[in-house]
Amino acid sequence: MPHRNQMPAPQPTLRRLPGYFRFLQTLAEAGETTVSCTSIAKALHLDPTGVRKDLAFTGIIGKPRVGYSLLELRDAISSFLGWDDIREAVLVGTGDFGRALLGYELFRERGVEIVAAFDVAPDLVGQKVRGKEVLALDALGDTIRTRQIPIGIITTPAAAAQGVADTMVEAGAKAIWNFAPAVLEVPEHIILEHVELVASLAVLSSKLAVRASAE
Amino acid sequence: MPHRNQMPAPQPTLRRLPGYFRFLQTLAEAGETTVSCTSIAKALHLDPTGVRKDLAFTGIIGKPRVGYSLLELRDAISSFLGWDDIREAVLVGTGDFGRALLGYELFRERGVEIVAAFDVAPDLVGQKVRGKEVLALDALGDTIRTRQIPIGIITTPAAAAQGVADTMVEAGAKAIWNFAPAVLEVPEHIILEHVELVASLAVLSSKLAVRASAE
DNA sequence: GGAATATCGAGAAAACGGTATCGATAAATC
């Protein structure tokens, strides 16, 4: 029976795929044409069997003793993640964090293009930040609506995040990428990804605390 | 038999604890004195039993029909995560991303104080960025060594990350918080946390792709 | 004071993800 991959990939797999992609990209630049799970696993400190399982989700099949076709695999990951066609995004909150994202060229290659930025600060409105024009927050809803922008990125302070999210949802955004340290309430059908820096820090400092007490 | 909590908390628990902390903080500011798992779970969209298990790791016990003492619980989480005593950190790479972290006041309340920043750009060296002095990269090793700084934060481009990590390790740093999109090779005993923005984006765009194809 | 109820805490069950095993196969070697 052939492998059915209508089944969505588990989240841990999705989170590893960009790492594979990046590694394959460097191999491709180095002129390689094939790649094995073993080598991927070694470079990324993962288990070869696990890598094989992850890659199976892209539908690519490899050859025994050879591995996978490098470019085919890379492109399969890219397409699997939806990186092939560009989706537009708006960003709200042009603080340091927002600027960092605005200036991150690579997003475009990862299927996301930030087409406009928004802020409440009157002196920023009309300016260009990292090459993107900053608009008044009032215009957020209309911009999303008229341009049918699917992704909203929130890099505001926590207090402002929910209001911004509401506007985005109301205007028809399909996904929200939230960097504000706040739990957002959005309807069921909205895709919500929350980047919580402090969660990562908690793991680090907890490990550090354990280590310190062990000494 | 009393509950042994020498056992380290699982990583998913650690990652949820900051969320609990933040919620408890807002409740405390609102003047509440007790809190139940049920209400925490509802606010954070989690399962009450799961929340109870997470909180058990802090050693706090609650009262039936009442819940937990709010302040006691909040402080227990803080101390459990090692947020009570400040650890010093250095940051390398004062691009937009580095600036964002340098300016993030909250880290201090989360047990981490960035005491110096480093960059290769000669025109930045000697300047102050977000109130922190920028030093030349040459001085990184010595600074870590002489001040016994336990945490190194990497916000450089990917190509520079491994070299910076090597210097940090060689100088005696215990933990590395890596924001560069690169797999770092560090000795076993070094605590390494990698924040991979693109991983989060992959989840979002994959869900979007699934949704788009379903329509 | 007794009944009802919300909540905790512990243990059991289930689901999920990660790891190991094994047969199949394509290339390389002899």
Add this chain to the structure above:
DNA sequence: GATTTATCGATACCGTTTTCTCGATATTCC
């Protein structure tokens, strides 16, 4: 051409995390 070897792909196994179930208990209401 036979043998060896690296690798894939599928299956089975195992551990961890989440979810479920249950009994105990403090508060509230009657």
